Every structure is written in structure tokens, then in C-alpha cells.
Amino acid sequence: MTQTVEPKEAHERPPLWRDATVLKWAAQIAVLIGLIFVGVVAVRSAAANLEAQGLTFSWRFLSDAPGIQLSEGFATLPSSGLEAILVGVVNMLRVTASGVVAATILGVIVGIARLSSNWLVNKASTVYVETIRNVPLLLQIVFWFAVFGSLPSLESEGSGPIEGWLYATNKGLSIPWFFPREAFWQWFVFVLAGAIAARFAFRWRIRVLEQTGHEAHAVGYSLAAFLLFAVVGWFAHPIAGAMGWVFGGLSWLFGSVPLVLMQFVLAVAAVGLAAWWIKRFLDSLRSPAGLARLTDDDIFRIGLAGAMGVVAAIVFFLVPGITEGINLGLERLFEFWDSKFDFLRTGTVLEFGRPTVESPGRFAGFGTTGMTMSGPFFGVWVGVTLYTAAFIAEIVRGGILAVAKGQTEAGLALGLKRSQLLRMIVLPQAFRIILPPMGNQYLNLAKNTSLGIAVGYAEVVAVGQTLFNQTGATIQVILIWMGFYLLVSLILSAIVNWYNRRVALVER
Amino acid sequence: MPGDKDIIISDGVKKWFGDFQALKGVTTNVKEGEVVVIIGPSGSGKSTFIRCINRLEVHQEGRIVVDGVELTNDLRNIEKIRSEVGMVFQQFNLFPHLTVMQNITLAPIWVRKHTRADAEETAMALLERVGIPEQADKFPGQLSGGQQQRVAIARSLAMEPRIMLFDEPTSALDPEMIKEVLDVMKELARSGMTMLVVTHEMGFAKEVADRVLFFDYGNIVEAGTPEHFFTNPQHDRTKLFLSQIL
Amino acid sequence: MTEPFVNEISESEVAPDKPSAGAIRWARENLFSTFFNSVLSLLMLALIVVFVRGLLSYVFAEERLWNVIPRNMKLYWTEAYPVAEMTRTWVSLGIVLVLAGLSLAIWKVGGKTAPRQFGRTLTSIGITGLVVALLADAPSGIRVGAAAVGAVLFLAGQAVRMMAGERFTEETIHIRSVLLGILLIIGVIVWILPIETGTKTSLTIQGVLLIVSYLLGGVVLRVVSEGLARGVLVGLWLLSLPVVYLVVQRAPVTAGVPVMSVFLPSAVAFIVLGGGLLWWMSSGKAGEGGRLAAGVVVIAALGCWLVSMPMLVRFLLLALATFALAAPTFGGTGKAQKNIVIAWSVAVLITAYFMVMMQAETGLVGLQGEFIGGLNLTFLLAVSGLVISFPIGIMLALGRTSSMPIFRLLSTGYIETVRGVPLITVLFFGNLVINRFLPREVELDNIVKAIVAIALFSAAYLAENVRGGLQSIPKGQYEAAKAMGLSTVQMTVFITLPQALRSVIPAIVGQVISLFKDTSLVAIIGLADFLRVARDIVPNQPASLGSLQESLLFAMVIYWIFTFNVSRASLRLERKLGVGER
Numbered sequence A: 001m002t003q004t005v006e007p008k009e010a011h012e013r014p015p016l017w018r019d020a021t022v023l024k025w026a027a028q029i030a031v032l033i034g035l036i037f038v039g040v041v042a043v044r045s046a047a048a049n050l051e052a053q054g055l056t057f058s059w060r061f062l063s064d065a066p067g068i069q070l071s072e073g074f075a076t077l078p079s080s081g082l083e084a085i086l087v088g089v090v091n092m093l094r095v096t097a098s099g100v101v102a103a104t105i106l107g108v109i110v111g112i113a114r115l116s117s118n119w120l121v122n123k124a125s126t127v128y129v130e131t132i133r134n135v136p137l138l139l140q141i142v143f144w145f146a147v148f149g150s151l152p153s154l155e156s157e158g159s160g161p162i163e164g165w166l167y168a169t170n171k172g173l174s175i176p177w178f179f180p181r182e183a184f185w186q187w188f189v190f191v192l193a194g195a196i197a198a199r200f201a202f203r204w205r206i207r208v209l210e211q212t213g214h215e216a217h218a219v220g221y222s223l224a225a226f227l228l229f230a231v232v233g234w235f236a237h238p239i240a241g242a243m244g245w246v247f248g249g250l251s252w253l254f255g256s257v258p259l260v261l262m263q264f265v266l267a268v269a270a271v272g273l274a275a276w277w278i279k280r281f282l283d284s285l286r287s288p289a290g291l292a293r294l295t296d297d298d299i300f301r302i303g304l305a306g307a308m309g310v311v312a313a314i315v316f317f318l319v320p321g322i323t324e325g326i327n328l329g330l331e332r333l334f335e336f337w338d339s340k341f342d343f344l345r346t347g348t349v350l351e352f353g354r355p356t357v358e359s360p361g362r363f364a365g366f367g368t369t370g371m372t373m374s375g376p377f378f379g380v381w382v383g384v385t386l387y388t389a390a391f392i393a394e395i396v397r398g399g400i401l402a403v404a405k406g407q408t409e410a411g412l413a414l415g416l417k418r419s420q421l422l423r424m425i426v427l428p429q430a431f432r433i434i435l436p437p438m439g440n441q442y443l444n445l446a447k448n449t450s451l452g453i454a455v456g457y458a459e460v461v462a463v464g465q466t467l468f469n470q471t472g473a474t475i476q477v478i479l480i481w482m483g484f485y486l487l488v489s490l491i492l493s494a495i496v497n498w499y500n501r502r503v504a505l506v507e508r
Numbered sequence B: 001m002p003g004d005k006d007i008i009i010s011d012g013v014k015k016w017f018g019d020f021q022a023l024k025g026v027t028t029n030v031k032e033g034e035v036v037v038i039i040g041p042s043g044s045g046k047s048t049f050i051r052c053i054n055r056l057e058v059h060q061e062g063r064i065v066v067d068g069v070e071l072t073n074d075l076r077n078i079e080k081i082r083s084e085v086g087m088v089f090q091q092f093n094l095f096p097h098l099t100v101m102q103n104i105t106l107a108p109i110w111v112r113k114h115t116r117a118d119a120e121e122t123a124m125a126l127l128e129r130v131g132i133p134e135q136a137d138k139f140p141g142q143l144s145g146g147q148q149q150r151v152a153i154a155r156s157l158a159m160e161p162r163i164m165l166f167d168e169p170t171s172a173l174d175p176e177m178i179k180e181v182l183d184v185m186k187e188l189a190r191s192g193m194t195m196l197v198v199t200h201e202m203g204f205a206k207e208v209a210d211r212v213l214f215f216d217y218g219n220i221v222e223a224g225t226p227e228h229f230f231t232n233p234q235h236d237r238t239k240l241f242l243s244q245i246l
Numbered sequence C: 001m002t003e004p005f006v007n008e009i010s011e012s013e014v015a016p017d018k019p020s021a022g023a024i025r026w027a028r029e030n031l032f033s034t035f036f037n038s039v040l041s042l043l044m045l046a047l048i049v050v051f052v053r054g055l056l057s058y059v060f061a062e063e064r065l066w067n068v069i070p071r072n073m074k075l076y077w078t079e080a081y082p083v084a085e086m087t088r089t090w091v092s093l094g095i096v097l098v099l100a101g102l103s104l105a106i107w108k109v110g111g112k113t114a115p116r117q118f119g120r121t122l123t124s125i126g127i128t129g130l131v132v133a134l135l136a137d138a139p140s141g142i143r144v145g146a147a148a149v150g151a152v153l154f155l156a157g158q159a160v161r162m163m164a165g166e167r168f169t170e171e172t173i174h175i176r177s178v179l180l181g182i183l184l185i186i187g188v189i190v191w192i193l194p195i196e197t198g199t200k201t202s203l204t205i206q207g208v209l210l211i212v213s214y215l216l217g218g219v220v221l222r223v224v225s226e227g228l229a230r231g232v233l234v235g236l237w238l239l240s241l242p243v244v245y246l247v248v249q250r251a252p253v254t255a256g257v258p259v260m261s262v263f264l265p266s267a268v269a270f271i272v273l274g275g276g277l278l279w280w281m282s283s284g285k286a287g288e289g290g291r292l293a294a295g296v297v298v299i300a301a302l303g304c305w306l307v308s309m310p311m312l313v314r315f316l317l318l319a320l321a322t323f324a325l326a327a328p329t330f331g332g333t334g335k336a337q338k339n340i341v342i343a344w345s346v347a348v349l350i351t352a353y354f355m356v357m358m359q360a361e362t363g364l365v366g367l368q369g370e371f372i373g374g375l376n377l378t379f380l381l382a383v384s385g386l387v388i389s390f391p392i393g394i395m396l397a398l399g400r401t402s403s404m405p406i407f408r409l410l411s412t413g414y415i416e417t418v419r420g421v422p423l424i425t426v427l428f429f430g431n432l433v434i435n436r437f438l439p440r441e442v443e444l445d446n447i448v449k450a451i452v453a454i455a456l457f458s459a460a461y462l463a464e465n466v467r468g469g470l471q472s473i474p475k476g477q478y479e480a481a482k483a484m485g486l487s488t489v490q491m492t493v494f495i496t497l498p499q500a501l502r503s504v505i506p507a508i509v510g511q512v513i514s515l516f517k518d519t520s521l522v523a524i525i526g527l528a529d530f531l532r533v534a535r536d537i538v539p540n541q542p543a544s545l546g547s548l549q550e551s552l553l554f555a556m557v558i559y560w561i562f563t564f565n566v567s568r569a570s571l572r573l574e575r576k577l578g579v580g581e582r
């Protein structure tokens, strides 16, 4: 073969302004710098604006007494801004949790009804979904709140439906309930341990089943383990007070660790994270023969990751406030938990309470002598439940249909009955399809509880608004809101991702 | 017939996908007007090689010079090469949301900056050349596979390329459609187009190829005229491969 | 509920085809097929009867103040808009209806429906009427009326099926004649309801306008080509938004605006200098110099927001940056060059005109607060939120799917942050905080702030939808486009985006619906939108006290009508385009 290659020159490099990779990165870096610049200018003008209004940007309002009253929650007269926000958080989680449960139950029922061959059931569920989905949620919440307002008023005698046990009035729906008391958390340690023990017991019995082939009563064993711990804990809870030492120690640790040390730890963590990413990236390129061929693009990426790590590390040193905040937060958190425990302290774990009317229009000890659902809670809860259930129903329906299409014939061909088919083949598979979008709906529900502000339900957003009206800390409160909801989203999507990975693993 | 000028120079081209080396130093030159057929077992790097020639893949070592222009990160060169090298894919890759006419005239109008009228005239002539002028206003989804591939060829030709790359253009087609596409390609070869064709159609190789390259494990194992190649192969790998497919 | 339900939905949705003998069989198959099913049916029936009866007695109860609603139509529609200037809102509605009529004709919306479908719809409305008459705990007048109307419709439905005979499944009835019929019925209802005569007349005129413009559309289609007509109409739709809200309804007084000293000179300067620049950049010979120039213009366009200068200049620089980025890719020939410069001049003139209108004081007198409210404001928020969020959403989607890590990181960060927080926090951010971050002389209007917040929020969700579409495009499409020599911008504009958008139309419509519903949240930050009028303003009037629930129910029905019909229309479109579940 004749070779007529031109004289071999060095691999030519084009001029910088025509080099595709260089241009690509120049554009990116320019945009990044531009954005940082815009950010800096915006922050400075915000500072100037605040100064002009005689305000300063500070987080003092979190520790100062806010002088506000909240409509419901564990502390209606919060002693600090932080406590006020915590009341909001707890209220938000309460309505979210009960909404999730109710919406799931209702949604699954309606979703299955949507596929029913019974014409009436089918139509009724369709009407439900199409009505609820197409009306703004806020309007629905406001409406249910208004409906609540038209319930009969609370009198000291003769309010019902079942006096002393169940009230449905415009001051609240009240039912009997168990309330945690001072020793509750000490007992709860045992309950947690019981849950872990139950899990081990379950695994152990399954192993026995697999090895011997005999019925091993896995569920029974795990239930027994759990109950054992719960019962023992009921009496032995003073011992669990020892947890207080752990929390106290942690609290002391974060309170007394020198700032510089903590900064150093965080900086090392940031750089370490970047290094870990770069290592993983290089590993993904490395050949068995050690021939990692880095393109210009790869080099820029590695540079970017490294730069981000170093910048984060420097920020930790330049802005000690971040580290201080983290330290203080952790110290307080553990202090709080420390206060719930006391070695060998005895006390009531749970207390049973019945709704009691104190005077016309007033329940005695709102929410402590009976579980009382207030009007705002009712509005938000019914609103988000009905609304989310409509969406969950569609997800359930879609999931079942998706599986049913292919698998029904196969199952029928095997001679399964339709009910068996549903239970053994369709539902388990549909479950996998359904769960991720379901997680999304739960997240939407959690975010939608923020509409409680329109009916005066004291959740995070409403509490925050009261707070900044009082203190003028608008920007700070909005940052707290966003941080809180992002945290909730992050946790929920982490759970969904974890579940997806598990399912994927099983399928492999 | 091939001229004397090297229109493609490939010198020690190496290419890695992560840790996998797909090309291990491919060296070959293609003359103007030459028809080169590339064969070889699956995964041997045939597609990767011809995709390097219009920089759909970026080679990491060695040099590729197309029509006197070296392929580097230089934006100007990439633009120039892409508009001078046409490519036809196994899966046609027509744009489903555009009519046949729009598929063909898109690049002439926006890259070559022809007027719409000129571009449509050329497109009509090309459709005539590939034998489906009546399909101009249909959408790709309404055509048969063979027709789609002929539209894809017409679409490439509309850019008046000096080199055409074919990556298994008939592999996704039913037997009766293969012929209509091969006929178009033969006619194109006779008209003096420089062509690099990856194919398993040995009849095509025998009839029109000036040279056959046999790829294996990212290398050219054997190269030569079709007569030499099919009657008197030198390498064991080549013999084995030919015995399997002939 | 573990009985058979794995049937395809279509199977179970089939209603009785033949009324008499078939009905029994139908009932046996669909309601009483098994013992369990029969029990279920009876239970459900009981439940439905109780619910419907409860609902009807609620609706027709003595103490319901339904007459509050027609009396307060003006509040619902525009809230505090000055009564003397109401014509302006009618003109706005007229503009929209004329465009709608033209669009219906030019896009040939409609088609035909089968007598079976039509008859079934009539019959079911008729049955509803009869049920109302039967179950309602209402004055006998209402019951008799409902029974009469129900019976007539029921019989009409049966008649339609009878007359069609054998051909009852063929599509022979024009949807547009059905629509015309509905329009006429609405006209009759309007004249029966206790609303002011002026309003009645105006509404009638609007209806006539719609019909006339529909007919006109048919004529237009005979004269000009379909493509041209559609292009012009899209342009008119886009223009109609600022025309309706900035010019017609806001009634600007331009006396105080420095048109001659600032606006005209800047516009001319931009046309001349910008036009020259674009002419050079689109000549195809600018090369790297052109790229550099585009970069400079982009930096200027972004940087100008940080220093104080007239708003007009900022917007024009932004427009120039867009044009400069597009010019090298879409220019090249003499004709394209000329087109780009012409388009630039038109864009400058339009921008300048609307900036003048925006800076002018409103000429409306006797107005407290914002210049519009009610349903009118809801539409303004939804439509402008959508229009603004669209380009942002597409940019974010492109950024998130791009191969450039910094862009990907920034887009992903933005999208995930916004999707992680509730809209109300973004609205508060817009309402209370945006101003603090802007230079002191910029003072945004409350409505503008709400629009910005809604658009920024919606863009993140839109971006996720578009990303889905982008990711569904096969790799071969990109490769083919690159192999043909298209630049990245050309590939995006001609190949990937059109395909991506088409494949996610259903998702985007869903997003539009939730955007429309979400606008109701502005009530919380104090804007007088439809929800706020229905909740706070109407029921708190001395004459309407105690009508809160009625008012809220009315609002629900109105929201429902819009969203339900949009989602139905999207289903039809989906079927027509053949996209859908992937």
C-alpha cells in the first residue's frame, strides 16, 4: 500500500477564538461571572434599600420574643421567632401527614372505581375526578372553610352529636384522643428499638423459612418482638432517660468546639467531596491499560469541580457566620432533645382525654382534652385531601391500565381468575409504576398546605407572614420558607429515588 | 475513475470510548472519485471510522485531512467539512415533522444560503434522479423504507457534497427495496463521486468498488482491489470472515 | 372492590344504545352482572340519590341568595373598573372574540360529530333535567320548568337518533352548527336573566361579532393562502395582549411622556445603528468579528439593567441581542438580510410604542387600586404569565439538556429550586422582595410583580415538560442535522424543538390549566382577582351579606367551565396529532 501522507506536522491547534471547546467554556464562564456579578449588584442594592428604610439584615428576630399570637399549635404564644416557626412547621406536618393518609385511601378507591365495569361506580368516580381537578384548590379550601363556618355553634349543654365524646361545631370537630406526656419520648426510644428488633426478627424467620421450608411465622414473630419492647418500655422507660446524656454530650460538643476547628472540618469536607467527584470521573474514563485520554472538555470539567470545592472551602473561612449558625443550630437541637430525657425519671407516657366544653364557644384546653380539628385545619385538610385524591386516582388508574394491557391476557391464559389476577399480578406490578408519581403528589400536597394562609391556618407560611409583618424581616422569612420546603422536597425525592433503586435492583 | 489527488488522508487515527479503544491507528488515503467499500465484523469500528471523517465522532490521536483541511476543534473547519461531506445512515434519520421537499431543501437554504426557489428546483431534480419525484409533498412516515433511504440520499446530495459517506444504507431494508437503493448508489459511483461505503452487500463491492478495506478490532487488516480481495485474500481473519458471509 | 374492572375503559363507558329492550340488557350487563355488582350498584344508587338530592335542596333552598350573582356581574368581570369606561372592556372582549372567530374559521376547527353522540348528549342533559325535577326540594315552578326542559331535550335526543336511522354512527352533524345553537341558547338565557339591559345588548353584540368574524374568516381563506393567514393571525394574537391591556383598558394619557425628546430619537437611533449592525452581521461575511459583536451586544443588554437608563433602551438592547444572536445563522443572502432588517425595524417600533403606553399615566378616573380586577385580571395574569414563561421555560429546558455543564448546573438548580417551593412563597418573593433587589428608581406595579412571579414559577414546570420532549428525540435526528452542516442554533430551531414541543402538547396543556388555576393565589397577596372578588368583595357588600357560599360556588363553576373545556380540547388535539402516552 502506497502511503502519500503529507509531511507530518504537530497536531495543529486552531486559534483560541475559533476553538470549539474553548468557545464553549468561555461562553459558560462568561455567563457564570455575569450571574455572580448580577447577584452581587442585587445584594448590594438590597442592602442600600434596607438601609434607606432604616432596617438591617439580621437574624435576631429568631431569638427575640415576637409578640404574636398563633391560632393553634403547641405554643400559641411563642417565646421566640424560631419557636413560632417551629409551631408552623409542626402544624404543616400535621396537616400534611393526615392529608397524605386520607388522600391515599380515597385516591386508591376512586382510582379502582374509575376502572370498574359497574357503570354507576365508574361514572360517579369520573365525575368526582373531573370536577375536583378542574377547580382551583384555593377556592376549594376557602369553600370548605366557609362550610365549616355554617356548622352549629358550641354550647355548654346539648352540643353534639354525642355530648362529651364527639362534637361537630363551628368551633371545631373534637374527638377523644391519647396525648403524649412527659415520659413519652423515653418510652418512644423503646418503641424505636422495638421496630428495629421486629425487622431483625422478620429477616431471621424468613431465613429459617428458606432453609427449612417450614412455615416460620415471620409476621407473628416480628409483631411479638415489637410488642415486647413496647410493653417492657412502658415500665422501663426511666432507664431510657440515659439518652439524655448522649444528647447533652453532643450539645456540649457543638457548643464548645472552637469555631476554627469546625470551619476546618467543613472546608475539608467540601474539598474532599470535589476530590471524590474528580476521582469517580477519572475512574469512569480509565482503561484497564491505564490509558485515560482526557479531552479538553474533560479537563475543563475537572477544573470546574475542583474550583467549586475550593471556593466552598474558602467561603467557610471567609464567612464564619455559616459555621457559627450550623454550630448553634446543632447545639440547640441536641439541647432540646436533652430536655426530653432524664435518667431514672418516671412519669406518664400517654394520657387519655375526652373533649370538654369550658364555656359556650370554647373547648377546655384546645387540643389537649380531646383531639380538636379547627376550622382552618378542616378547610385545608378536606381541600388538599379531595384535590390530591383526584390526582392519585388518575395515577392508580394509569398504573393498573399500563400493567393490565399486556399482562391480563397472559394471566387469563394461565387460568387465573380475575380477582386472583388483580391481586397476584396486576397490583404488585402497578405498585411499582404508581409509586414514583405518587411521591410527587405527596410533595404537591405538602406544598399545597401553604394555602392554609388564606384561611388563617397557622402553618409555616402564615406564621412567617405574621412574623415579618411584626419584625420587618421579609427576606429572612422568605429564605426560611424556601429552605424549609426545599428540605421537605429533598427528603421526599430521596425516598422516592431510594425506592426506585431498590425496585430496579429487584428487577435485575 | 479515481484521480491522483488525495481527498481524504487518515493517518494513525485512534479513538477511545472511555476505556474502550475503537480505532487503533487507522491509516489510509482516499483519492478523488474513488469508491471505497469498508467491510468487517460487527463492532470492528467501521462506523466509528467514517463518523470521524465528518466529525460526528472526535478522534483523539492521529490526523484526518479532508480536502486539504485538517479536522481539529476549529469551528471554521468543522462547518466547512460538514457541508462538503454528505452522510447516509442505516436508520435514514429523516426529519419526521417535515415533508420530503422540506427535508431536502432545509440545509441548502439555511447552510448554503440558496433561495427557496433554487433549492426546490434542485430538490425536484434530485428526487427525479433517485426516482421518486411524485413523493415530494408527503411526510417521511408515509413512505416505504427504500423510498425513505432514497430521500435521505437526495437530501445529502442537495448540499452538493464532494464526498459521500454511507453507513450500512441497506441494512434496515427488505430485500426487494435493497436493489432500488443500490441502483441509486451505483449510478452515483459512476458519476464520479468520492464514496466511502460501509456495507455487507458483497455484490455491490465487487461491481463498483475501487478498493475494499477490511476492518477488525479497530484496525485495517487488509486492503486491496475487489478482485484481489475476494479471490485471493491474504489474512486468516479475512478468509474466515469471507467464508462466513459468502 | 376486587371484582372485574380490568376492562378497557372504552368498554365500560358504553351507554345504552337502544333505549327500550336494550336498556334492560344493558343494565343487566353493566349494573347487575353478578351478585356483588348488584349490591354495589344499589349502594351506589342510594348514595347518588342522597348526594344529588342534598345538593339540589341546597341549591334551591329558600335562603340561597342566587340573585346576588347576576346583580354583581360587573364586579366579577372587572371589579372596580370605572362604570363610565366599561365600553373599554367590551371592546377588549370584542377584539378577542373577533380573533377567535377568525381563528376558528382559518384553522378549520370543528369537523363533524355523529348523530349517536349528539343524541346521547341531548338525552343525558334531558335526563339531568328530569332528575332535577324529581329530586329537587324546590318551588314547584322550578320543578315543572326543569321537567319540561328535560323532557323536551330527552325527546329531541331520541328524535335525532330515530331520524338518523341506519346512519347514526356516521359523522354527519357539523360541530359548528351545534356551537351556533349553543350560542343562540346562551343568547336567550342572557335575555331572561335579571341583568342590566346595557349588558344584555353588549353581550348580544359580542355574539354577533363572533359569528360575523367566523364568516369573514371563511372569505379571507378564499383570498389569501392558508399559511399566510395563520401567520398573520398568530401575530395578531400576540399583539392583542398588550393592545387590550396596555392601550384599550388602561386608557393611557401620553401627554406626560417624552415621546419626541426620548422615545422617537432612541427608536430611530436603534433602527439605524442596530439595522446597520444586523445588516453586516447577517451578510454571511462577518465571521468571528460577528461573533464578537454579538457577544458585546449581549453583555450590553444584560449589563444595562445594572446602571440607570431609560427602560426603553434596556428593552431595545435586549431585542437587539436576540436579533444579533440569530442574524448570522439565519442571514446569508440578500433577501434574508433585508428581511432581518425589516423585522428589526418593526420590532423596534412596536416595542417603542408599547413602552410609551406603559409609561403613560392611566386616564381612568374614579379608580382605587389596580386598574383592573375580577375575571379580567385572572385572564391577564394567566395569559401574560404563559407568554412570558414560554421562552424562559424553553431556554431552561435547553440548558438542562445541554452538553455544557455550567449551563446544565444553573438550569437544573433553578428548575429544582422553584419546583421545590410552593407558588405562594414565590408570589410573596415577587411582591415584597423583588423591588429591594432592583435599583431604587425601578418601582414595579403590583400586577407586574405578580406576573413576573407567576411566569418565573411556571417556567420551571414548563421546562420539565419540554425537557421530556427533547429527551424523547432519537439521537439520529441530531446526527443527521449535524451531518448536513446545520449549526447548533439551526438544529434546535428547525429540528429538535418543533419535534419536542409537538410530542409534549398534552403535558403543556396540563401546565397551562394549572397555571390558570394557580393565578387564584394572587388573592392572598391582595390582588383583586376573580377569586378575591367572589370571596371578599361581593359577599361583603351590604346588599349581599350572607352570600359567601353562593358566590364561591359560582366561581367554582366558572373556573370549571374554562379548565374542563381546555382539557377536553387538548384530548381531541392529542388524538388528532396521534401523540399521547409514550
Ligand SMILES: Nc1ncnc2c1ncn2[C@@H]1O[C@H](COP(=O)(O)OP(=O)(O)OP(=O)(O)O)[C@@H](O)[C@H]1O
Pocket (backbone or CB within 6 Å): B017, B020, B022, B040, B041, B042, B043, B044, B045, B046, B047, B048, B049
Ligand atoms: N458512543 C459509544 N460509546 C461507547 N462505545 C461505543 C460507542 N459507539 C461505538 N462504541 C463501541 O465501539 C466499537 C465499534 O463500534 P462501531 O459502531 O464502529 O462498529 P461497527 O464496525 O460499525 O459495527 P456494526 O457492523 O455492528 O455496525 C463497538 O464495540 C461499540 O460498542
Ligand SMILES: [Mg+2]
Pocket (backbone or CB within 6 Å): B046, B047, B048, B167, B168
Ligand atoms: Mg456500524
